[in-house]
Amino acid sequence: MKNIGITVLLFLTLLAMPVKGQQGPLLSRSYHSKLKKGTIRELLQTFIDESGIVVEYISNFLETDRVVSLTGNETTVSVFLQHVLQTQRVTVLEKNGKLILVPIKPPAGDQDAFASTYAIFGFIKEEGSKEPLINATIQEPLTGKGTLTNTFGYFTLSLPAGPHTLRISYVGYATRTIGITLNENSRTDISLSPGTPVPEIVVASGSRLKKYAAKNINAEQANQYPAGNELVGENDPIRSRNLLPGVISVQDYADGFLVRGGSPDQNQFLLDGNEVFNPTHLLGSLSIVNKTSFKSMLLHKSDFPSRFGGGLSSIMDVYTKDGNMEQWQGEANLGFLAASAAVEGPVRKNKTAVMFSFRRSLTTPAVRLLDEKFNARFYDVHFKITHLLNENNKLMLNVYTGHDRMKLQQSNSNNLQKWGNKLGSLNWNHLLGARSFMNTAFNVSHYNNLAGYQYPLYDDSSDVPVIISTFNTYSSISHYDVKTQFEVQPANNIRFNFGGKIAYTMIKPFSTNLSDGFIENVDDYNLVMTLPFKEYTLYYENEINIDNRLLIRPGVHFNHYRFRNFHFNSIQPRFFASYKLDDRQQLYAAYNKMTQYLHMVSNPFMGVNNMIWVPSTRLVKPEESTSMSLGYSLRNTTGVSLSAEAYWKKMNNLTSYIEGGNIFSNDNTWEQSILTGKGWSYGLEFQAEKKFLHWQIMCAYTLSWNWRQFNNLNNGRRFPFKYDRRHVLNITVAYKPRNNWSVSAVWNFSSGDAFTLPEKIYPDFDNGQHIVDPGDPLAAYRFIYHYSALNQFHTRPYQRLDAGTDYAVHTGKKVSHKLSAGVYNVLGTASSYNYDLQASLDGKFNISLSRNRLFNISPYISYTIIF
Amino acid sequence: MHILHTISRNKQIIFLLIVTGLLLPAACKKNPYSTHKLSNTLVVLTELTAGDSVKIPIGKSTLIENNNTVSFGTVNNAIVHLQDTLGHSWLIPLNTAPEFSGGATSVYSNSQILQPNTTYTIEVSDPELGTAKASTHIPPAFVITEVDTLREIYNDQEMLTFHFTINDVPDTDNYYIIEALKQVTKIYRHFIYRNVTYNYDTPDGQALYNRIKNEQPPVPLLTDTIPTNNFIRLNLLTFDPNADNTLLNSTTGLFRRVFLQSSVFNNPLYSTSVSVITKNFISDSPQMKGKVLFMVKSVSRELYDYLFLYEKYKIDFGTFPSSQLSLPPGNITNGLGIFGGSFRYVLTYYFDTF
Incomplete structure (x- = not known):
């Protein structure tokens, strides 16, 4: 008190x-x-x-x-x-x-000044399974006092002594009203049943002040537009993020997605709080999160709560299910791309639950049908056990392993790519009291990546390949951290979040081998060196409701970094504010400073996601960013929601996508091989959504500019980022004539990518001195390419149309079946354009345009049984 | 505060569509490939060497366009002026000797001997390509001492290793390039008959020699070697950690040139060793017979930078896409290429038999 x-x-x-x-x-x-x-x-x-x-x-x-x-x-x-x-x-x-x-009661301050205040606290869970619900709302309608559950389903709400009516709601679940009488702090766990939500009666749906600008997507929301999630019959809830403004999904041959002009390594992916260094299968097309285990995700790209650090452009905070505490249930899926199954249930009812999911690709026959040059295999296994020690303590053990193997055969080169993640975490949730909550976790994340690039060298006269050379490179990264976070809410209008983390990361770059064929046995690589570093983190933030119109959330993230004798301190202020213009409209603003110690460098010439992570050093400084955004949102009672956001972001010490870079870490000079520069991006994002009758339409548009500047590139002048797509438009339509039947389509359009191509050639220096090299297999290529500027050309625009339908039937009380069918990439358009230049001394120039796509027009059908 | 309140929900959607519609045409303006207007430029590829005569290779670029032939036009009408800091100026004429013709560049030359520690400026004017300018400084003279050689085998390759000490010129940053070339020599066979010298390698000379060769006293057939302007590149190997070659990531470990900066070794007497692959030291082919030149050069900064990235370009060529290659940074205003200077210390060896 x-x-x-x-x-x-x-x-x-x-x-x-x-x-x-x-x-x-x-x-x-x-x-x-x-x-x-x-x-x-x-x-x-x-x-x-x-x-x-x-x-x-x-x-x-x-x-x-x-x-x-x-x-x-x-x-x-x-x-x-x-x-x-x-x-x-x-x-x-x-x-x-x-x-x-x-x-309506008068403001609480007038009436409750002399009344005792108590807290009602507990967890909001799904009815039956006892699955905690993230960001569920609990509110007293009469006073408007309310709060949200945190990422573990925990809430605490302070109310005056006496009777109260509480309204609990969550997207995709039936709203529930309960009555309580508070005479002391009271623990109340509340269950909600999945079901059709009822529209809110008063224009209050948009009136709750935003606590953050992040987009929260639960399993129900992720599936609102099934065509946006389906990849040739494999439902990937994480793909729904690609429909949001500010996010672009780059071509299938690269690594996944980019946010607001940032590089791929600037997106931190957390799976149940554990960092994953490459959370994708199929070169970024599919996430490692199996639909059957997915619960919820938050995409932070405008504001970054203080507990986060390490990703300049976005934080993907993904949570999986704990497991059903009441009864056994399961789901199995068979599609063109993969087969998967998941079961969950109580080992001890309402005490211990397990969740197990397994997925394996069927791509060898199916994908070959679509593209005979491409051969990909993957699998993932996820196991989670949740145990309630007592009503105040919960333990969760999480184990994941997944692996990919991909081979691409092209006319001039072959690629081999093998990568995988092994994750483990132990989580402890502890209720410290009526108004405080603690979570402590120990995480282990291991990633390894093997990339091979094979190419022939041709005889000058006969065009017959005389040498087949293969570059083989292998690296791994292991990350360990212990972190704890506290949430204390002494009153409804203020919340304290604070905590700390100790992390140890070990990067192992291995020797690069040159051989005739691919080297797949990792024992054949020699460890060049180890690159270990440590991070010590403390964070603190306040969430303050100044009044019912204004919320602010100031915070700071402090980090101390040690790599060998290089020490670096980073103080990262964060700020978020939301202001309610009226019951329908809000303004919000965010300011963030972020620091990232891991750099991802790549060998872009290899054409695949040959990611090599390196730590920050005295020469390769930590990546830092400063970003600001200002947003507006409107949501009315007729199912229309609009949002607009302007942003600006500046980034320093960028390393990714260095032109001409070659980071074969076979010596101690790797730092000097890396160029660092800066980048900045700015733009506008719009999103509009309309629901009416059986229809739902969403339109997301991004207008952005993305630049890079490196002192040693392009004569120090700025140049467009490779993925400087000026316009990105997503239009999504869903039609649900019945509860068990939906039809949806997604159309994506974006401007082309920037690329570099030489404009002219000039004579070779040695040639000018009349020097010949008889041992040079490329002796005939006696010229020097020249281009006047980097990324001065743009490819043609991209577009893709996906369409699909879901139909579900129940054949028993607990058994239902779902059939999904559709076409991925209806128009058969390219997902990447590559302009290449070929020439020979006796021949002519040929500027070739290749249209790459992982999947051509790909009809699919998949079957799911839920039991 | 309530702007959108005054707009009906249908109008809101229409408004959004209009905004989107206005923005989309801008996207359509993007060209899939640039329409930049490009033109060819003069190319200068010159290493002015102290103690040597002036030889300036000049050429022109070729635009990359579909179906454009990969070849280079000649620049035979250029006016080339060379000037030093003392105000001496020379007009350098085109060298029309056969050994300089047929290449990708035309050679402009004269017999003026270049001086060390001197700055030279060049101006090349071509009626079609305009005027290109550049300047460079030939570094001061230096010596290498304590030269020792050793035959070695490394990775089944025979090598001749040179141990030597660079006597670095103090108080300046010097840039050293080490390379080995085999200068092709022309074999000149002749005989002297009745005090007249005849060329054996002509039909008449050979016929005469066959007639008189048995006369007494016998007429000896004499062989002489004449150095040409053609060179054969000899590959090198270095284990010097101070060499910038550690940044080149050569997967074979072999280099065309070894790069050293005095600021790195920071010692007036710097000992190092460089091995030369002996594979082409001896040749049966008359076109590859010659003398081996082991050269330690002190070069101008711009030449060092150019050749370093040129070396990287050569290593990466064929492995990287053309757009990913590191381009050598030239110093030619309104042109491409390099105009650099060097002072070289040369060790000469003969291994071929003639």
Whole structure:
């Protein structure tokens, strides 16, 4: 209590949230009023007469003689009452089959000044499985006081002593209302049932102040546009992020996705809090997260809460299911690309649960049908066990392993790529009290990557390959960390988040081998050196509701880094604020400084994601960024939501995609081989979504500029980033005529990529001195290429159309089947364009354009059984 | 505060579509391939060597366009002026000797001997390609001492290893390039008959010799070697950790040139060793017979930088796509290539029998 008092003195009193109502079956009934204009009393009486629903109210609290005009668009009881009562300070409670109009309490500060305050706290979980729900809302409608669950489903809400009605809601789940009487701090775990959510009665859906700008996507939301997730029949919930503005999915032959002009290594991927260095299968096309184990993800690209560090451009915070605590259930899927299965259930009911998923590609026959040059295999296994030690303590053990092998045969070269992740984590959730929560985790993440590039050298006269050379490179990275985070919420208007982390990372670059063929046995590589580094992190932030219109979240992330004798301290201030213009509209702003100690350098000439990670050193300084963004969001009651955001980001000490770079770490000079420079990007992002009847449409558009500048490249002048796509547009449409049937399509359009190509050649220096090299197999290629600027050309624009349909049937109480069919890349368009230049001394120039795509027009069908 | 309140929801969507529609045409303006207007330029590829005469290879670039032939036009009408800092100026004429013709560059030369520690400026004017300019400084003279050689075998390759000490010129940053070439020599066979010298390698000379060769006293057939302007590259190997070659990532370990900077070794007497692959020391082919030149050069900074990235370019060529190659940085204003200077210390060896 003392803490609360101090907090209240230090920070402004929390004011009541705006009017919100309670949802229930009565409110969701359809209703059309025959009376289009009348007094509130007349309209309510007509409603009672026509609907047969009893409405109780005390006329003293209503301006019953006030005349209200209806628009005619009121189709449900909730919308009707919202329009009739929108000027009144009342809310609607549904109780015992009746609707009760009750007055809104005055602001808490006036009424509760002398009342004792207690906390209701606990977890919000899914009914049956006891799966914690992330970012579920718990709110007292009368006062507007409310909070969200954290990433472990935990909440705490302080209320005055006495009876209260709480409304708990979560996207994709039926909203629930419960009554409690608080006489002391009270632990209450609340369950929600999956089901069709009811539209909110009052225009309050957009009124809750944003706590962060991150996009939270749960399993239900990720599947709103199935065509956006399907990759040739394999449903990947992580792919739904690609539909968001500011995100681009680069060509299938590269590594995954890019955010706001950042490089691929600037996206930190956390799987249940554990860092994953390459979270993809199939060269970035498919995430390592199996749909059957996916629970929720948050994509941070505008604001970065202080607990995060290490990714300049984005943090993908992905959570998987704990396992069903009540009953065994499972799911199996068979598609063109892979077969997968998952089971989960209680080892000890309501005490210990396990979740196991397995997926293996079927790509050898299927993908070869689509592209005979491409051969890819992958698998992943995920096991999780959750054990409740008691009601305040929970342990979670997470183990994942996955591996990819890809071979690409082309006319002039062959590529071999093998990579894999091994992850393990132990998580401990602990409730310290009614208003505080702690999570401690120990994580291990190991990644290894083997890349081979084979090419022939041709005889000058006969064009017959005389030498077949193969570059083989192998590297690995192992990461260990222990971290703990605390959340303390002494009052509803303030929350303290703080914690720390100790991390140790070991990078092992191995020798580069030159051989006739691919070297797949890692024992044949020699360890060149080890590159270990340590990080010590502390963070702190406050989340403060200044009043019911303004929320601020200042914070700081401090980091100390040690690599050999290079020490680096980084203080990274973070700030986020949201301001409510009215019940529909909000403004929000964010400022972040971020530091990243891992650099990913690549051999771009190899054409595949040949990623080699290197640590920051005295020469290769840590990557740093400063970013700012300003956003606007609108959400109204008719299913329209709009958002617009402007951003600016500056990045220093970038290393990725160095032109001409060759980082074969076979000596101690690797630092000097790396060029560092800076980059900046800025742009505008728009997103609009509309839901009506059975339709749902989403449009996301990004206008951006992305630059790089390296002192030793392009004569020090700035040049466009390779993925400087000026315009990116995603249009997504879903049609759901019935609950068990949906049809959807996604169209993606983006400007082309920047690329470099020589403009002219000039005579060779040695040739000018009349020097010949009889041992040079390329002696005939006696000229020097020249280009005047980097990335001055652009490829043609990209587009892709995907379409699919899902149909589900139930054949028993617990058994359902889902059939998915569709076409990936309906138009058969390219996912990357490569301009190449070929020439020989006796021949002619040939500028060739190759259109690469991992998947051509790819019809698919997949079957899922859920039991 | 409530701008969008005044817009109906249908209008909001229409507004968004209009905004999108306005922005999209800009995307369509992107050309898949540039329409930049490009033109050819003069090319200068010169290493002015102290103690040597002036030889300036000049050529022109070729634009890369589909179906353009990979060949180079000649520049035979250029006006080439060379000037030193003392105000001496020379007009350098085109050398039309057969040994300089047929290449990708035309050679402009005169017999003026170049001086060490001197700055030279060149101006090349071509009626078609315009005027290109550049300047360079030939470094001061230096010597190498304590030269020792050793025959070795490394990775089944025979090598001749040179141990030597560079006597670095103090108080300046010097840039050293070590290379080995075999200068092809022309064999000149002749005989002297009645005090007249005859060339044996002509039909008449050979016929005369066959007639008189048995006369008494016998007429000896004499053989002489004449150095040509053609050279054969000899590959090198170095284990010197101070050499910049450690940055070149040669997968074979062999180099065409070894690069050393005095700022790295920072010692007036710097001992190092470089091995030369002996594979082409001896040849049966008359076109490859010659003398081996082991050269330690002190070069101008711009020549060092150019040749270093040129070396990297040669290593990466064929492995990297053309767009990923490191381009040698030239110093020619309004042109391409390099105009550099060097002072060289040469050790000469003969291994061929003539």
